[in-house]
């Protein structure tokens with residue numbers, strides 16, 4: 001009886017399997033909104049339904065159709081056909097992408113794969129496509145223009161064809177002549193158990209890649225038949241067009257330095273199309289060849305910025321040869337000098353850094369690239385740079401009123417006792433600058449080191465955020481393999497300390513601490529003189545609130561202030577520096593609160609805050625991303 005029932009169950013199971021696998025033989029994605037796609041690393045689906053595989057330098061991303069393709073019960077590997085439309089959008093051209101690959105893999109777990117690696121190469125001069133009348137045209141893969149690729153495999157002839165053409169309009173048809181046609185019997189490499197189809201993309205460890213994104217707009221696949229045609233109207237072509245316009249025109253129109261360069265670049269930089277057939281993986285990979293890294297960096301540098309904006313001679317003259325008396329400060333990253341430009345008499349601040357490694361140089365250059373593109377009244381404006389031997393000199397507007405930290409925490413005669421209206425203005429300024437970085441600009445920029453000493457004050461006491469990208473570890477004695485937590489103690493969110501990953505929420509945390517610091521003029525952490533115990537600002541503010549008057553925490557040097565505003569800032573500070581990242585508001589909401597366009601959540605009370613701290617810690621530990629203690633917690637629960 002039991003055996004019979006089991007038999008029945010098995011039949012049922014196999015019937016179920018049969019239907020699923022039949023479905024899995026064919027699929028189409030006209031855009032990826034709501035698609036059931038497996039993604040890892042940097043891969044994500046944008047609001048416009050684009051599958052974005054990478055964003056930023058030194059990145060990789062994978063995406064797979066979730067269910068495996070059925071290769072079982074077949075004497076040989078089946079024929080298949082697939083087509084997809086992709087776009088590589090980049091601030092720079094060919095050098096900024098490692099490439100994009102269509103992948104058939106026995107596993108979706110490619111976590112051990114390495115960025116920038118490729119497995120094979122075809123003749124670089126063959127990149128292009130054939131029109132329907134067989135004419136060959138050159139093609140720049142990273143131009144940002146959407147392109148369509150067809151990969152067709154015929155198991156009888158064992159021929160694998162790869163065809164490519166620009167995806168201009170509705171009438172884009174597949175060119176008759178494939179770009180690549182190779183004979184290879186896939187049955188020797190395809191697992192009979194099934195394989196996952198998807199994409200892999202990577203960007204190099206080069207600063208040119210900071211704005212490079214690989215997008216898939218649409219994709220269809222079919223086993224033993226021709227893949228369905230993509231719906232032109234459903235693909236987010238317009239979004240790609242906008243991105244391209246945003247990033248590319250000025251850089252693409254600029255001619256390369258000389259025609260001999262052009263020849264070299266054509267030979268070496270022109271992207272190459274690669275087909276790789278690995279032991280169990282078939283990878284078709286599009287990639288860019290590389291000039292020597294440093295040479296290329298220089299060319300790209302000059303392409304982007306023109307000749308250096310300042311000469312070393314000028315900067316040296318401006319600072320009296322980097323005299324000690326012009327020194328404004330010294331930090332882990334280098335020294336900052338004050339200077340006056342010889343001709344224009346303009347006051348400037350010069351940050352002199354000497355990266356000890358290529359990695360350090362890369363990060364500083366990333367700062368320049370990012371800063372050079374950002375414009376906001378609450379950000380310190382980068383005026384230019386100069387490269388001198390192994391040094392990098394960054395030139396900024398001089399901020400006569402130094403840093404916020406200086407005014408809050410020193411008793412120097414020229415330190416101002418900032419009034420409440422000045423402080424509130426400064427807080428709103430920083431919020432506005434941070435909002436711009438997080439939400440108002442094309443790319444999300446995580447500041448990583450929000451603190452009062454990184455807020456500078458201009459002549460009108462407007463706050464300006466500085467020091468982007470510098471918070472990353474700059475190889476000062478650090479082992480290249482250990483990731484140090486970036487940031488400054490007291491401003492570091494708990495999950496940042498634990499997981500080491502900076503996010504918008506970790507910036508918001510630091511901003512919350514900063515708001516309280518500005519209001520109370522107390523350091524984020526200080527040692528209580530009475531008992532020698534360390535005290536956190538957030539606890540201090542919370543204690544005042546629980547004691548019935550949150551304004552007790554206010555800086556005693558503030559004679560007058562608007563009680564409502566102070567209350568708002570302190571409560572918002574607590575909310576922003578909430579231990580649980582999910583509880584923190586985004587900067588858009590923070591702006592609304594500060595502008596009184598929205599009331600603070602009604603349930604924001606000292607007791608609920610305390611309670612939620614406990615609850616969220618608990619929740620936190622249940623998340624798989626959490627620290628190793630997770631396992632222990634889970635185990636104890638199971639008992």
Ligand SMILES: *[C@@H]1O[C@H](CO)[C@@H](O)[C@H](O)[C@H]1NC(C)=O
Nearest residue numbers: 152153154159161176177178
């Ligand atoms: C590959 O291309 C060749 C040449 O155009 C063509 O004859 C052949 O049918 C193609 N095979 C497949 C599987 O598309």
